[in-house]
Amino acid sequence: TTLFRSCAFISKILHDFTGEENLFPTVSGRMSSSLFDFAINSKQKTFRINVENSQIEIDGGFEGDNSLNLIEAKNYISDDFLIRQLYYPYRLWSDKIVKRVRPIFLTYSNGIFDLREYEFTNPELYNSIRLLQHKKYALQERYINIENIQNIFDNVQVTKEPELPFPQADSFERVINLCELLKQKGFISKEDITHNYDFDHRQTDYYSNAAKYLGLIEGRCENQQIGCTLTQDGIRIFNLPIVERQLEFVRLILSRAAFKNTLKLYFDKGDVPTKDEVIEIMKDARLYNIDSEQTYRRRASTVISWINWILELIE
Numbered sequence: 001t002t003l004f005r006s007c008a009f010i011s012k013i014l015h016d017f018t019g020e021e022n023l024f025p026t027v028s029g030r031m032s033s034s035l036f037d038f039a040i041n042s043k044q045k046t047f048r049i050n051v052e053n054s055q056i057e058i059d060g061g062f063e064g065d066n067s068l069n070l071i072e073a074k075n076y077i078s079d080d081f082l083i084r085q086l087y088y089p090y091r092l093w094s095d096k097i098v099k100r101v102r103p104i105f106l107t108y109s110n111g112i113f114d115l116r117e118y119e120f121t122n123p124e125l126y127n128s129i130r131l132l133q134h135k136k137y138a139l140q141e142r143y144i145n146i147e148n149i150q151n152i153f154d155n156v157q158v159t160k161e162p163e164l165p166f167p168q169a170d171s172f173e174r175v176i177n178l179c180e181l182l183k184q185k186g187f188i189s190k191e192d193i194t195h196n197y198d199f200d201h202r203q204t205d206y207y208s209n210a211a212k213y214l215g216l217i218e219g220r221c222e223n224q225q226i227g228c229t230l231t232q233d234g235i236r237i238f239n240l241p242i243v244e245r246q247l248e249f250v251r252l253i254l255s256r257a258a259f260k261n262t263l264k265l266y267f268d269k270g271d272v273p274t275k276d277e278v279i280e281i282m283k284d285a286r287l288y289n290i291d292s293e294q295t296y297r298r299r300a301s302t303v304i305s306w307i308n309w310i311l312e313l314i315e
Contacts, residue, residue: 004108020064027061067100078198109177111242113137143315169210172309189227257285
């Protein structure tokens with residue numbers, strides 16, 4: 001996380017997000033929380049919690065003329081996070097300085113810096129957290145246009161359906177993020193994916209199977225642990241610059257008949273196909289081992305989501 005956090009600072013992303021022209025790195029690392037107490041509201045009652053010298057860690061603190069911005073950074077996409085990671089540093093530094101303390105949650109995946117700023121409307125109430133602003137940034141020299149997508153659509157060869165589960169993984173960003181983690185680690189066991197990267201057991205299977213379906217990862221057993229690693233094609237793609245990498249993902253997706261024909265219908269209609277229309281396309285594609293209408297309907301959501309991901313690449 002140090003590299004992309006520094007990149008967000010050097011590239012002035014943090015300056016833009018915070019509105020601070022003069023921003024400097026100050027506090028970071030592990031430290032003691034000192035003494036404070038707070039309340040947590042539940043439906044039944046209010047609980048009081050006393051904190052005494054608990055260990056906290058600040059990924060990055062950047063001070064401007066008007067505020068201290070405390071960064072919690074992750075290199076994986078997360079649907080949620082532990083409020084403590086923002087609240088404890090916020091309480092510590094709110095008691096130390098007069099300037100406004102701004103908790104910021106930063107994630108980086110697939111070339112996208114995703115920043116969320118929160119506030120605690122009542123500083124002494126743990127669950128008074130509220131999202132203030134949310135922005136995404138990308139650093140790239142060129143952009144993807146409709147001609148790039150059309151060119152791939154016109155030239156990609158549809159390949160035979162693999163004898164693998166058809167994807168049920170609506171967030172293509174998380175498919176990519178799983179592969180990014182594998183590029184960093186080499187091998188990750190299924191247990192590690194589930195416990196460390198905000199996947200539950202079913203999501204681990206769904207998203208790893210989706211990446212296998214595209215030929216990006218393969219299963220492997222290491223040290224008596226079942227997990228996965230990037231394929232040679234996956235390694236090649238994840239060593240490409242961001243824009244070229246995105247276009248490779250488009251090629252992989254559109255090399256499958258169900259996805260290419262759904263995009264064709266999108267182009268023909270000028271609108272997102274309905275789920276019923278996508279199901280008919282999927283049935284014509286003779287997908288592997290899908291034998292119920294309910295399963296088709298669940299998988300159709302993934303087809304629509306991935307096609308939307310492709311179209312959202314267009315600048």
